[in-house]
Every structure is written in structure tokens, then in C-alpha cells.
Amino acid sequence: MAVPILLVAALFWFAFPSDKETSETVTYPVEQGEFIISLNLKGGELEAVKAENIVAPRVRGELKVTHLFPEGEQVDIGDLLVQFEPTEFQKRLADDEQQLEQARAELEKTQATQKADIAGLKAAIENEEANLRLAELQVERMAFEATVEKERAQIEARKAQLNYQQAVERLAAQRVVNAAEIKKRELNIERQQRDLDRTNKEIEAITINAEKPGLVVYGKVWKGSGPEKIRVGDNIWGGVNIISLPDLSKMQVKTYVNEVDVDKLSVGQYATVRLDALPGPSFTGVVTNIATLGREKEGEKNVKVFDITIEIDQQDERLRPGMTATSEVIIETIPPRPTIKTDSIQPPPSQEVLAQSAPLPLYVPLDAVFEKEGRTVVYRLVDGQTEETEVDLGKRNDNYVVVEDGLAPDDRVTLHDPTLLGDDISGTAKSGTQPAGDLQ
Secondary structure, three states, X not given: OHHHHHHHHHHHHHHOOOHHHHOOOOEEEOEEOOEEEXXXXXEEEEEEOOEEEXXXXXXXXXXXXXXXXXXXXXXXXXXXXXXXXXXXXXXXXXXXXXXXXXXXXXXXXXHHHHHHHHHHHHHHXXXXXXXXXXXXXXXXXXXXXXXXXXXXXXXXXXXXXXXXXXXXXXXXXXXXXXXHHHHHHHHHHHHHHHHHHHHHHHHHHOEEEOOOXXXXXXXXXXXXXXXXXXXXXXXXXXXXXXXXXXXXXXXXXXXXXXXXXXXXXXXXXXXXXEEOOOOOOEEEEEEEEEOOOOEEOOOOOOOEEEEEEEEXXXXXXXOOOOOEEEXXXXXXXXXXXXXXXXXXXXXXXXXXXXXXXXXXXXEEEHHHOEEEOOEEEEEEEEOOEEEEEEOEEEEEXXXXXXXXXXXXXXXXXXXXXXXXXXXXXXXXXXOOEEEHHHOX
């Protein structure tokens, strides 16, 4: 029975530590090294720097997607990527064929009618020519007749001559009219043929096959609440990017920054990229583009953001388009990092290199710094006792602040004000004491 009793006692001891242990002061060592001021950008999405974009054909009217190659799978040359609903185009093709046949029939009818009209006009000319010849013979016969009869014959001859000339002119005029009518009919046929050819091309265009291999990534269209990936059944217009075949050898992050922070960023700044789905790996990158114009953030009115592009240095098979990522852009480092040429890819310099170029700063957690009676102080641990020490502070980030004077590299500081009551270690200060998080 002794063993179970000892076991229970041991469990009680570890479960309920002594008051002395709970009241011990929590300290933190003063750190020395490169001090990084950064900005976290959430909601980023991976995409390839270069990609083969497959766009919807520019056709008359809307297109309805009836087939899409599965996203995330590898497509080979000749595979069916996209198919659009062909019904409307097939109906248009039948109408265009009918219109073309009708135009050709109208041309044939016009040609037949004109042929008959020309034949009639030629016959009229021959008839008038015969009348003219008879009138001329009558004039010759009246050469020895009375003057009145002679003049009558001459008048009839002139009338016959005039009728003949008018018949010839009517034929010439009709030929001009006929040529214009034929030209009109031929132009109509050409127009109908162009419409038919265009419809045939549109029918060919609504079936898209892969011309090169690659990984399929769907494009996005606006669907009321925001951009969403294209799905089977969607109606889209020509020119919309349907599918991308990205070059996975070079990837980038498309993200955004709030308008209040955009002035902190500049092209060329270093960044660290972490995949939301894979918390383990991290990648380095460089800010390559900052939008000059802001836009309204999706789902949040009156919130302006600026689009940011971060190009990733590494090539890794885990980097796939569409994955979400969080990026940490380095705004400033103390000491400043050596300048690296923009056309080179080099890792951030080591602590040893930085220490040789400039002294490394000391920094402590913000929770270790307090405002007391107009002074900025920390509490150092000296021979097991806390000692109030006034410090001069430098720049800060979200968690730490640089101490420019007042501390040494081997010091330790408390993370709460030891002058407060023992049971109040949350950081709430007595009169005249303010936690570091409220420092301005």
C-alpha cells in the first residue's frame, strides 16, 4: 500500500506547485543580434511568374462552359481543355448557309431576268433599224415627187432614225443598270459567305485542345460577391482567361497591403513566404511590384488596399499555383544589410557578417519596458534581486524594442513590474506605471 500512497503524493506535488514557485519572477535575457522590423501580409496566393493563358474565343454572344479539364492535373498535347455549348452556333451556321443559298438564287434569278430584258432590247433595236431602212428607201423613192411628199418622207426617216438611236441608248443604259444589280447581288453573296466562314471559325474555336503540356489552373470570373474560379455551367464572354498552364520553375505571391502601411513598402525589399497549408517550409523572396492605384478590398467597403507582388527565389515542387501564403516583408534591419545587386539572388547575410559591418543592437520584449513617473525603465536581475534601471529606447517591432543605453548583453530583465502586488503579475501598473505595450 505504500507505493500507491507515494504515487498520489507525487502527483499532488506536481499538480499543485508551492506558492514560492508561482511567485517567482519571470525574467528574459537581453538579446543581441540583427533587429528586424517587418510587416506581415496575409491572404496571399501563389501563381507562376510566367504562364500560358487560354482565353475564351471572341465570338458573338455569351459562351456557356460545358467541359473543363480537371484542375491540378497534367494535360498533354491534344487533350480537350475546354468545350462550350455549340447549340446556338450550330443554329447560326444553318441560318448562314440558308442565307448564302438564297443570295446565290437571287443572283441567278437576276441574271436570267436581265438576259431576257437584253434580248428584248436587242430585238427592239433590230426592229427600229428595219424601220429606219424603210424610211430611207421611201425618201429615195420620193426624189422626183412633189415637195410636200418629199418632205413628209424625210420627216418619217428622221423619226425612224431617232427611234433607232433611242433603242440603242436604252440597251446601253440597261447594261449599266444590270451590271450594278449584279454587283449588288455578288456583294451580298460575299457578305453571306463571310458570315458563314466566321460562324465556322467560331464553331472550331469553342472547342479548345491543348497545344502544349502543363499543369491546369482555372481562371477566375466575377460572380456577384467576388472573383471565383470558373466552373462547368458558367456563362462568360470572349477574352476571359479560362485556364493557365503555369511555368512552375518561377513562382510569385500575389498579396495586398492596407493603405495605411503601403508607404512602408518599396520594390526590392526582402520577404519570407510561408505556405498556409504547409507550416514547415519557408521561402525567401523579393518585392517586385507595388500597385500605384488602390482598390476596395473584397467584402469590406471603404477599406482600400494595394496589390503587392513578391517573387520567390527558390524552386520547389511544393510551390503550386492557388496555394495561400503569408508573407513577412522586411521593412528595416538594424544594422542595415549590405546592398545586393538586383540581378543577383543571394541569401540574407549571416550574423557574423553583420557584426563585422556594424555593432549589433540589444533588444528586449516590449513587456519588459515600463513608463514610471515620466521615465522609461526596466527591471534588471542583479544577484537574484530586481533593480530598476532607466533605459533609452530605439526602434521597435511588434514584439521587441531596441535598447540603445542602459543594458548590457548579459543582463536579464523581468517581464512584469515587481513593485506590483504579488498576486497582480498581469502587467497592470500601479499609479504612475504603464506597460510597454502602451508606450508611444
